[in-house]
Amino acid sequence: MIKDLIRIKSKMQSPVKGIVTFNKKKFRFSDWFAEKVIKAVAFLSIAIVILIFIFVFREAFPIFKMDKTEAVTSELLVQESYGGTETENTNVKIKDNQLDNSNNNEAPGAKPSSTLLSKTWMPVSDNPRYGLLPLFLGTLKVTLIALLFAAPISILAAIYTSVFAKPRVREIVKPVIELLAGFPSVVIGFFALMVLATVFQNIFGYASRLNSFVGGIAMGLAAIPIIYTLTEDALTSVPRTYTEASLGLGASRRQTAFFVVLPAAVPGIFAAVVLGIGRIFGETMIALMATGNAAMVSINPFDSVRTLSATIGAEMAEVVFGDTHYSVLFFIGSLLFIFTFAMNALAEFYFKNRIIRHYQAKK
Amino acid sequence: MNDIKVKVNDLSLRYGTNPALKNISMNIPEKQVTAFIGPSGCGKSTFLRTLNRMNDLIDNVTIEGEVLIDNINIYDKNIDVVNLRKKVGMIFQKSNPFAKSIYENIAFGPRINGINQKSKLDEIVEVSLRQAAIWDEVKDRLFNSALSLSGGQQQRICIARTLAVNPDIILMDEPASALDPISTSKIEELIHELKTQYTIIIVTHNMQQAARTSDYTAFFYMGDLVEMNTTEKIFSNPSKKQTEDYISGRFG
Amino acid sequence: MMMNRNLKDTIVESLTGVSVLLIIFIIVSILAVTIAGGWPNLNWAFLSEFPRDGMTKGGIFPAIIGTAVMTIIMAVAAVPFGVITAIYLAEYANEKSWFAKTIRFAVKTLAVVPSIIFGLFGLGFFIGFVGKNIDGLLNGGELKWGQPNILWASLTMALLTLPVVIVAVEEAIRTIPREMREASLALGATKWQTIKKIVIPGSVSGILTGTILAVSRGAGEVAPILFTGAAYFLSDLPHSLSDQFMSLGYHIYIMSTQSSDVDATLPIQFATTLVLLLLTFSLNAIAVVLRYKIRKKEK
Ligand SMILES: Nc1ncnc2c1ncn2[C@@H]1O[C@H](COP(=O)(O)OP(=O)(O)OP(=O)(O)O)[C@@H](O)[C@H]1O
Ligand SMILES: [Mg+2]
Numbered sequence: 045m046i047k048d049l050i051r052i053k054s055k056m057q058s059p060v061k062g063i064v065t066f067n068k069k070k071f072r073f074s075d076w077f078a079e080k081v082i083k084a085v086a087f088l089s090i091a092i093v094i095l096i097f098i099f100v101f102r103e104a105f106p107i108f109k110m111d112k113t114e115a116v117t118s119e120l121l122v123q124e125s126y127g128g129t130e131t132e133n134t135n136v137k138i139k140d141n142q143l144d145n146s147n148n149n150e151a152p153g154a155k156p157s158s159t160l161l162s163k164t165w166m167p168v169s170d171n172p173r174y175g176l177l178p179l180f181l182g183t184l185k186v187t188l189i190a191l192l193f194a195a196p197i198s199i200l201a202a203i204y205t206s207v208f209a210k211p212r213v214r215e216i217v218k219p220v221i222e223l224l225a226g227f228p229s230v231v232i233g234f235f236a237l238m239v240l241a242t243v244f245q246n247i248f249g250y251a252s253r254l255n256s257f258v259g260g261i262a263m264g265l266a267a268i269p270i271i272y273t274l275t276e277d278a279l280t281s282v283p284r285t286y287t288e289a290s291l292g293l294g295a296s297r298r299q300t301a302f303f304v305v306l307p308a309a310v311p312g313i314f315a316a317v318v319l320g321i322g323r324i325f326g327e328t329m330i331a332l333m334a335t336g337n338a339a340m341v342s343i344n345p346f347d348s349v350r351t352l353s354a355t356i357g358a359e360m361a362e363v364v365f366g367d368t369h370y371s372v373l374f375f376i377g378s379l380l381f382i383f384t385f386a387m388n389a390l391a392e393f394y395f396k397n398r399i400i401r402h403y404q405a406k407k
Numbered sequence: 408m409n410d411i412k413v414k415v416n417d418l419s420l421r422y423g424t425n426p427a428l429k430n431i432s433m434n435i436p437e438k439q440v441t442a443f444i445g446p447s448g449c450g451k452s453t454f455l456r457t458l459n460r461m462n463d464l465i466d467n468v469t470i471e472g473e474v475l476i477d478n479i480n481i482y483d484k485n486i487d488v489v490n491l492r493k494k495v496g497m498i499f500q501k502s503n504p505f506a507k508s509i510y511e512n513i514a515f516g517p518r519i520n521g522i523n524q525k526s527k528l529d530e531i532v533e534v535s536l537r538q539a540a541i542w543d544e545v546k547d548r549l550f551n552s553a554l555s556l557s558g559g560q561q562q563r564i565c566i567a568r569t570l571a572v573n574p575d576i577i578l579m580d581e582p583a584s585a586l587d588p589i590s591t592s593k594i595e596e597l598i599h600e601l602k603t604q605y606t607i608i609i610v611t612h613n614m615q616q617a618a619r620t621s622d623y624t625a626f627f628y629m630g631d632l633v634e635m636n637t638t639e640k641i642f643s644n645p646s647k648k649q650t651e652d653y654i655s656g657r658f659g
Numbered sequence: 660m661m662m663n664r665n666l667k668d669t670i671v672e673s674l675t676g677v678s679v680l681l682i683i684f685i686i687v688s689i690l691a692v693t694i695a696g697g698w699p700n701l702n703w704a705f706l707s708e709f710p711r712d713g714m715t716k717g718g719i720f721p722a723i724i725g726t727a728v729m730t731i732i733m734a735v736a737a738v739p740f741g742v743i744t745a746i747y748l749a750e751y752a753n754e755k756s757w758f759a760k761t762i763r764f765a766v767k768t769l770a771v772v773p774s775i776i777f778g779l780f781g782l783g784f785f786i787g788f789v790g791k792n793i794d795g796l797l798n799g800g801e802l803k804w805g806q807p808n809i810l811w812a813s814l815t816m817a818l819l820t821l822p823v824v825i826v827a828v829e830e831a832i833r834t835i836p837r838e839m840r841e842a843s844l845a846l847g848a849t850k851w852q853t854i855k856k857i858v859i860p861g862s863v864s865g866i867l868t869g870t871i872l873a874v875s876r877g878a879g880e881v882a883p884i885l886f887t888g889a890a891y892f893l894s895d896l897p898h899s900l901s902d903q904f905m906s907l908g909y910h911i912y913i914m915s916t917q918s919s920d921v922d923a924t925l926p927i928q929f930a931t932t933l934v935l936l937l938l939t940f941s942l943n944a945i946a947v948v949l950r951y952k953i954r955k956k957e958k
Contacts, residue, residue: 066491068485085744092769197678200675219947298671328881385768392767489848496845569845
């Protein structure tokens with residue numbers, strides 16, 4: 045055996061090329077290059093967010109400085125319109141009329157930013173008005189309805205899975221509910237349009253089949269998996285020792301759930317709800333398909349509404365590139381972006397707090 | 408004493424603010440087996456990992472003092488850590504073969520050194536497996552996954568993998584702690600044979616193993632090096648009371 | 660007193676249980692309605708024919724192809740960038756550096772930005788900026804790239820699905836045990852060699868999961884392509900990247916809200932919805948199984 049080894053060793057040369065020395069740092073190009081490339085690509089995510097900011101805001105910007113002559117020239121310069129539908133021709137014609145009009149008289153609609161606060165959203169008319177109030181109100185109404193429906197049901201379901209359910213039941217229930225996240229919103233919108241609208245109309249007997257209530261419930265469906273999953277995470281990351289201590293003191297499972305686990309998980313649940321709001325607020329397809337899309341100023345939940353994002357979705361394909369209407373739609377986009385950005389920052393902040401607390405509790 | 412391969416001067420290490428090693432100084436002789444013993448948490452693994460700068464991978468570690476290998480301070484600014492690790496190989500407590508074939512495990516080191524010639528790789532693989540005394544057990548299934556082997560075989564694959572890079576020093580952190588007695592004695596035999604060519608440093612909790620395999624023994628206690636001497640001396644006539652208590656199993 | 664407490668507990672517990680049942684009931688209803696409405700009309704002809712008679716008859720072949728091509732281009736764009744970003748986050752990022760924190764925040768932001776905003780961005784950036792400039796430079800101002808097409812729609816969708824890929828791949832990379840990296844480094848491998856030879860091969864199933872989830876998401880989203888490339892009806896398949904395309908989701912939206920005779924096309928609407936649902940569901944199911952396998956490997 046030993047003899048073998050000696051023979052082998054003498055036959056074997058160092059497998060490492062040359063003599064390895066470590067007393068001088070070696071420059072390795074591929075390592076250096078890989079790191080630079082990887083960092084640069086990772087930076088792309090930041091760049092995209094910044095670019096979104098820039099380009100959405102850039103297209104929105106003209107409404108703040110555009111006087112009527114600028115608006116006119118920009119329309120004359122760029123006459124293509126976007127979208128695949130047949131209806132666009134007629135729209136362009138309406139635009140042309142509107143153009144002539146604003147050339148001839150001092151209509152109040154000439155400076156678009158002055159009409160943003162008005163009560164009428166009527167972008168395609170002789171005297172276009174871009175009042176965002178009905179859109180804001182509509183979005184708020186739908187969001188509120190969706191939230192009132194989705195938040196309690198998701199949080200309760202999360203409590204069931206993390207507190208009451210046996211492990212085997214939990215293993216099934218959790219993925220099934222998360223399945224809902226896999227439904228494309230156009231499918232949920234279609235379901236709302238075909239089924240929910242009819243069912244609710246039969247129950248409540250309201251006039252317009254599509255309204256903020258139907259839309260709100262459908263959007264709530266889209267928000268359920270988000271709120272549910274994040275709440276569940278928050279609940280399960282409450283340290284076990286809390287639960288055990290409470291149960292050990294003779295508290296019931298319900299008392300433990302509501303007076304020990306729930307308060308400890310509040311920041312996480314808050315983050316879940318905030319992200320849910322962000323999702324509802326920005327949801328487009330369901331809004332387009334299920335809310336009726338009428339820009340009305342009304343607080344009746346059974347009236348049709350037009351949300352901010354649905355307005356973009358419905359009208360962008362038919363506007364003239366670069367004109368006032370186009371800029372106003374981008375302005376609405378900017379508002380949506382700022383809002384969801386803020387919501388995310390808020391949730392992130394609370395989420396961080398929650399994690400820190402979680403670790404402190406563990407120690 | 409043989410020539411000194413590793414010379415440690417006044418080495419201290421902290422994890423964050425927790426001191427894990429306190430002013431360690433020692434000389435480790437070339438082509439001998441040196442064993443590190445001591446109660447759990449005393450810093451044996453930490454010390455071992457300072458010898459090939461594995462601690463660099465952990466955040467928040469502060470190291471003071473120097474470690475000279477062949478008279479070069481490996482904590483010097485200009486040191487090439489990658490090449491240092493080629494000279495100072497390491498075997499871990501839990502065997503950790505890659506999820507690749509036996510052949511590819513052994514060829515990993517040569518390949519990253521730019522050896523791609525089939526005949527050369529074949530030779531290195533065979534020699535390394537023979538040196539690790541596992542060639543006969545695996546020669547018919549070189550292209551099976553290394554994970555299909557038993558724990559003891561996996562550990563010897565890891566040793567062969569390290570030998571294939573042809574290091575000067577091999578660090579072993581409790582290489583046999585997870586193995587059955589037969590595999591353990593095979594590893595011990597192997598250590599005995601390898602020391603003709605390599606400087607070996609082994610961490611162990613097993614007093615008999617330290618006594619059987621090593622020429623020198625160092626006893627650590629709570630981050631201090633209490634005593635280092637020939638294994639014979641440490642086990643027959645230790646100069647410190649703590650060492651004696653530990654060896655005779657009176658604490659821990 | 661004791662009775663009272665038990666009663667309260669029971670009520671609360673059943674309330675949580677009812678919530679779960681309600682959600683499951685809704686899921687089952689959506690599935691049942693879609694299947695019941697769509698199944699009778701789902702046959703080979705429907706899948707392989709073009710729409711006919713003002714879209715009241717015929718199949719959805721171009722929408723299937725359009726969706727497939729769009730998601731493939733999207734994946735080709737999103738997956739490499741997502742994988743590299745995930746490698747950065749898992750292997751290079753120092754969690755305390757502002758750069759890493761900002762990237763994480765940016766990825767989260769991309770994940771929550773409403774999909775319609777991506778559509779606006781695609782219109783303003785890809786079409787209005789990149790496309791217009793390409794036309795100005797290469798085509799002497801003739802309109803070719805400065806209008807909606809399948810390339811811009813796919814790239815817009817790629818931005819939307821980037822975080823999906825990043826999250827899935829990073830999760831997979833983090834399941835590779837530290838010991839594997841240490842073994843490689845202890846053999847004298849450099850960091851990049853370790854990533855190339857140990858980390859990336861070890862996270863192949865994670866990369867696959869991320870890709871599938873991204874494709875599933877991209878196939879179902881409509882808002883980003885509303886004005887970046889989707890078309891209502893095309894008599895031909897897209898031949899080049901500068902052509903518009905039909906998509907399943909857009910088809911459902913248009914048919915159910917804007918078609919001239921909504922009732923006559925009901926079977927088509929249901930069947931198209933069923934196809935889209937089957938597509939996204941089977942993709943998600945594959946991803947779930949893969950993910951389960953990855954998690955098991957971790958233990
Ligand atoms: N990555 C780390 N971060 C922080 N502290 C650590 C880390 N690794 C080890 N320590 C601490 O350093 C001290 C020494 O640990 P080390 O692993 O070196 O002990 P050991 O002698 O090898 O123990 P054992 O015999 O159990 O393997 C211990 O107190 C341990 O908690
Ligand atoms: Mg140890």
